[in-house]
Amino acid sequence: MSVTLDDIRAAAGRIRGHVVETPLVRDEVLSARLGQPVWLKCEYRQATGAFKLRGATNAILSLAPDALARGVVTASTGNHGRALAHAARALGVPATVCLSRLVPGNKVQAIRDLGATVRITGASQDEAMVEVARAVAQEGMTEIPPFDHEAVVAGQGTLGPEIAPLTPDAVLVPLSGGGLAAGVAVSIKALSPATRVIGLTMENGAAMAASLAAGHPVEVAESPSLADSLGGGIGLQNRVTFAICRDLLDDAILLTEAEIAEGIRHLGRAGHVVEGAASVGTAAMLAGKFVPQGPTVTILSGANIDPALHARIMAEAA
Numbered sequence: 001m002s003v004t005l006d007d008i009r010a011a012a013g014r015i016r017g018h019v020v021e022t023p024l025v026r027d028e029v030l031s032a033r034l035g036q037p038v039w040l041k042c043e044y045r046q047a048t049g050a051f052k053l054r055g056a057t058n059a060i061l062s063l064a065p066d067a068l069a070r071g072v073v074t075a076s077t078g079n080h081g082r083a084l085a086h087a088a089r090a091l092g093v094p095a096t097v098c099l100s101r102l103v104p105g106n107k108v109q110a111i112r113d114l115g116a117t118v119r120i121t122g123a124s125q126d127e128a129m130v131e132v133a134r135a136v137a138q139e140g141m142t143e144i145p146p147f148d149h150e151a152v153v154a155g156q157g158t159l160g161p162e163i164a165p166l167t168p169d170a171v172l173v174p175l176s177g178g179g180l181a182a183g184v185a186v187s188i189k190a191l192s193p194a195t196r197v198i199g200l201t202m203e204n205g206a207a208m209a210a211s212l213a214a215g216h217p218v219e220v221a222e223s224p225s226l227a228d229s230l231g232g233g234i235g236l237q238n239r240v241t242f243a244i245c246r247d248l249l250d251d252a253i254l255l256t257e258a259e260i261a262e263g264i265r266h267l268g269r270a271g272h273v274v275e276g277a278a279s280v281g282t283a284a285m286l287a288g289k290f291v292p293q294g295p296t297v298t299i300l301s302g303a304n305i306d307p308a309l310h311a312r313i314m315a316e317a318a
């Protein structure tokens with residue numbers, strides 16, 4: 001395994017004080033309805049509203065001093081871009097985020113507000129990635145990718161030791177590029193071997209689930225989803241996360257958009273304002289696609305949902 005429990009323990013030491021140990025809160029409604037304790041790991045309470053701060057912080061703190069001085073770069077507009085910008089500023093390291101002209105102005109401003117230098121280039125994400133490659137080759141910046149990177153996986157894996165003492169029967173993990181699922185699976189399987197680790201994602205454009213089914217990384221067509229943070233491919237040249245997910249995940253479960261909306265609504269009623277990606281474990285239990293056989297933990301991975309969209313979903317009849 002390219003990431004070990006020792007790597008995750010080292011990451012936990014590095015990021016201590018830079019990220020919070022988020023609460024584990026019992027979902028009393030689901031626990032009563034399903035007859036097993038259901039716990040919510042509230043990762044949406046990290047400073048940038050998502051667990052990605054763990055991986056980004058560990059990746060930056062793993063760099064040598066000369067690399068730190070030259071700075072870090074990414075093309076992500078989502079939770080990874082926010083996390084990298086926030087962590088870099090907190091650690092006094094220059095961060096650059098390369099965006100295409102198509103990224104909306106409010107998203108550009110949000111990244112500037114986090115202290116990153118924004119470079120607008122080209123008319124697509126692919127062209128923004130060309131600028132990342134140029135900054136790496138010509139300016140000596142270090143690219144910190146959103147998931148397929150050992151230090152990022154180890155950082156996300158620091159969630160495992162916070163969950164393992166419950167020795168749950170199952171941990172439900174939102175699954176996209178697999179950085180979160182890989183890190184959590186490595187630490188949970190080492191610390192609580194009988195615990196099942198299950199990946200959850202949307203039916204529309206689930207690249208890792210399709211890749212696991214095919215036995216190798218594949219591309220899938222993308223379509224809009226309430227779980228927008230779960231979109232995107234895993235990379236046909238995937239190095240780290242595919243193999244770990246293949247070897248350690250016990251199952252992958254796919255959710256419809258209506259099921260994801262129901263998950264958001266259920267959590268919203270209990271005061272957890274989360275994005276679609278964070279609701280997939282809850283959605284699976286509500287839909288009967290995952291039936292708890294013992295104590296179950298579901299990771300509420302992020303909070304970054306447009307408030308108007310959240311209000312619209314809450315107002316819809318179940």
Ligand SMILES: *Cc1c(COP(=O)(O)O)cnc(C)c1O
Nearest residue numbers: 079176177178179180277301302
């Ligand atoms: C990135 C992200 C995920 C998926 O993480 P991967 O490591 O790409 O599998 C899930 N939920 C939220 C909120 C995210 O930002």
